[in-house]
Amino acid sequence: MRFVHASSAAPAESPVDTSHQCRTRRSDRTGTRRTRTTALLAVFSLIVGFAISSTSVASADPAPATPDAPSALVAYRGYNSAELAFTAGADGGAAITNYKYSTDNGSSWNAFSPAVTSSSVTIGGLTNGTTYSIKLRAVNSVGDGAVSDAVSVTPAVVDAVTWTARTAAEANSWSSVTYGNGVFVAVAYSGSNRVMTSTDGVTWTAR
Structure with missing residues (x-):
């Protein structure tokens, strides 16, 4: 009779394949790095975009405005006329193309024809012996400028x-x-x- 002795040693376990776990961890780390890189790139893009936008706004020329009011008006009477000397105000960023005058304290306005762009100016068509309250304003491509203080004049008789x-x-x-x-x-x-x-x-x- 033949006897078969059972081995007392525990049966050998099958080897565990851990390579997929390593690959998973490497993949997780790679994914994390990619996520961080993407986030950093997004932040960098925002910073660069803001800087470019700020530079564009800062370097843009301001829009032109209407001229400031003439000042220091002095009126000299003439025969049926008056001559006005004045100091021009700032042009608002667009060249002054003409002036307008009022002989009734600003109720109505007339443009000089031909156009005038500097001091002094002559207003004709007045009546000798009549006192006029004259105001002046400059004109540019944006529109009519601010109004000067009034000055009185009585054309010569x-x-x-x-x-x-x-x-x-x-x-x-x-x-x-x-x-x-x-x-x-x-x-x-x-x-x-x-x-x-x-x-x-x-x-x-x-x-």
């Missing part, structure tokens, strides 16, 4: 053609007279005070 004898300030031999900037100036060739002035051609003052 003399025409420098018809003359009337008046009492002179000095008993001199007066030889000539001229008019400019709202003032008459007479000059003599004899006497102590050889110059006299008048704003209306009637009342004269020795100088």
Whole structure:
């Protein structure tokens, strides 16, 4: 009779394949790195985009605006006219193309024709002896600018053609007279005070 002895050793276990676990861990790590890289790229893109946008906004030229008001208006009366000297305001970023004036304190406006773009300007068609409240504004491609303060002027009632004898300030031999900037100036060739002035051609003052 033959006896078969059973081995007391435990049966050998089948080897465990752990390669897929390693691959899974490597895949997880790779996926995590890719996710982080994608997130960093997204943040970087946002930063770069914001920087470019900010630079574009900062470097863009501001839109032009209407001109500022003229200032320091001075009116000189003429015959049926008035001459205005002034200091131009800022043009608002677009060149001044003309000026408009009002002779009724801003109720109505007229553009100069032909156009004028600097001081001084002459307003015609006025009535001698009538006082006008004149305002001025500049015009550019955007539109009408801010309005200046008013200045009053009364055109001369003399025409420098018809003359009337008046009492002179000095008993001199007066030889000539001229008019400019709202003032008459007479000059003599004899006497102590050889110059006299008048704003209306009637009342004269020795100088």
